Amino acid sequence: MDITIDIEDSAPLFAQLVEQIKEAVLKDKISPGAPLPSIRQLANDLRLNSKTVAKAYRLLERDSVIQTRGYRGTFIHPDAKINCTVDLGEWVIAKLSDAISELRDGGVTDSEIRIAFGNLMNKRTI
Amino acid sequence: MDITIDIEDSAPLFAQLVEQIKEAVLKDKISPGAPLPSIRQLANDLRLNSKTVAKAYRLLERDSVIQTRGYRGTFIHPDAKINCTVDLGEWVIAKLSDAISELRDGGVTDSEIRIAFGNLMNKRTI
DNA sequence: TTTTGTACCATTACACCACACGGTACAAGT
DNA sequence: ACTTGTACCGTGTGGTGTAATGGTACAAAA
Numbered sequence: 001m002d003i004t005i006d007i008e009d010s011a012p013l014f015a016q017l018v019e020q021i022k023e024a025v026l027k028d029k030i031s032p033g034a035p036l037p038s039i040r041q042l043a044n045d046l047r048l049n050s051k052t053v054a055k056a057y058r059l060l061e062r063d064s065v066i067q068t069r070g071y072r073g074t075f076i077h078p079d080a081k082i083n084c085t086v087d088l089g090e091w092v093i094a095k096l097s098d099a100i101s102e103l104r105d106g107g108v109t110d111s112e113i114r115i116a117f118g119n120l121m122n123k124r125t126i
Numbered sequence: 127m128d129i130t131i132d133i134e135d136s137a138p139l140f141a142q143l144v145e146q147i148k149e150a151v152l153k154d155k156i157s158p159g160a161p162l163p164s165i166r167q168l169a170n171d172l173r174l175n176s177k178t179v180a181k182a183y184r185l186l187e188r189d190s191v192i193q194t195r196g197y198r199g200t201f202i203h204p205d206a207k208i209n210c211t212v213d214l215g216e217w218v219i220a221k222l223s224d225a226i227s228e229l230r231d232g233g234v235t236d237s238e239i240r241i242a243f244g245n246l247m248n249k250r251t252i
Numbered sequence: 253t254t255t256t257g258t259a260c261c262a263t264t265a266c267a268c269c270a271c272a273c274g275g276t277a278c279a280a281g282t
Numbered sequence: 283a284c285t286t287g288t289a290c291c292g293t294g295t296g297g298t299g300t301a302a303t304g305g306t307a308c309a310a311a312a
Contacts, residue, residue, distance in 0.1 A: 012271060038286065049273050054288075062233050071281035071286040092234055092242045099225040100246055107188055108218055110247060111300070116218045117243055118268085120226055121236060138301060164256065175303050180258075197256040197311040237270070244269095244298085 005046050013048060017056035022065060022084045025076060032081070036066060036074040063088060131172050139174060143182035148191060148210045151202060158207070162192060162200045189214060 003020050005013060024030045036042075039057060043050040057074060060066040064083040068074045077083065103113050129146050131139060150156045162168075165183060169176040183200060186192045190209040194200045203209065229239050 014271080039288090040285080051274085052272060055271095057287085059235075062235075068287065070288095071279085073286065088232075088234065089238075089242065091232070092229055092238065093246065095225050095229055096239070096242055096246055099221050100243075103218055103221055106214075106217070108214065109185075109188075112215075112218065113222070114247065114299070116215065116222055117226075120219065120222055121240065140301080165258090166255080177304090178302060181301090183257085194257065196258095197309085199256065240269075248298095 003042075003046065005048065013052050014056040014059070017053065018059055021056070021060060025065060025080045026084050030076055032076045032078045034076050036076065038073060129168075129172065131174065140178050140182040140185070143179065144185055147182070147186060151191060151206045151210050156202050158202045158204045160202050162202065164199060 003017065003024075005016055007013070009016060011019075021030075021036075030036075036057075037045065039053045040050050042048075043053040046053070057066060057068065061068050061074075063086070064077050065080050066074055067077045100113060104110070129143065129150075131142055133139070135142060137145075147156075147162075156162075162183075163171065165179045166176050168174075169179040172179070183192065183194065187194055187200075189212070190203050191206050192200055193203045226239060230236070
């Protein structure tokens, strides 16, 4: 596991982590079932805040790339390689893009779309 | 036409204008075809910037509540009363709400939705 | 000439959010 | 005791969008 963090990079630190771990899985540098460094450990090695590493791990687990087994540590998910290629971002963009295009075609101002969006995102109960 | 602008109100000035003009139409205080003050004139009377009034007029015309006939001035739209009740906002909220709910159910973070949304809104070519 | 709506340049203030950071605390396992 | 992931409180910075302001300019009609 050779992870490099570039503070100068415009990409967020947690995103760099996610990206590099996914890459390591895809290039067979880590095999499924293998243990990952603990959050605090990795944060210490990379001189990052533990919250930053925790955020990366949380996202990776949501994508089923890693598996956190509570007090036993974190491991590479059995189906990690498959789930790495599934890009959640594209489906998000597609869904939103459709809605936005439809609204714009209906004559709705970008500003109005932003306002409505902001209101919706603040209400937890949709 | 008695329009009152409250600077202390949290509602944007242009929104107050839109609201009050729509209200005047609904309450038959102005009839279809009647002329409205010019942008500069109204801005002067209310001590607002002409751009602020222009923005309100632009929105009202998009909703077909008023009609701008170029150099002849601005008038109340023939179907103003009907178009006043049509709330564009509700259809916007419904459309967006659907998309957001779907994404959230798919495990997408609110933060990620916001990022994707922001990126889409900045790219003119969708 | 003056007025009409409109378009472009710009600045200011304000608010929200993402990101990263710090500290503290917890239950459950080694 | 120590570590695990996780959750809560918080702070600060930078980016970005809205809202409102100002100035200048245009073509077309009165």
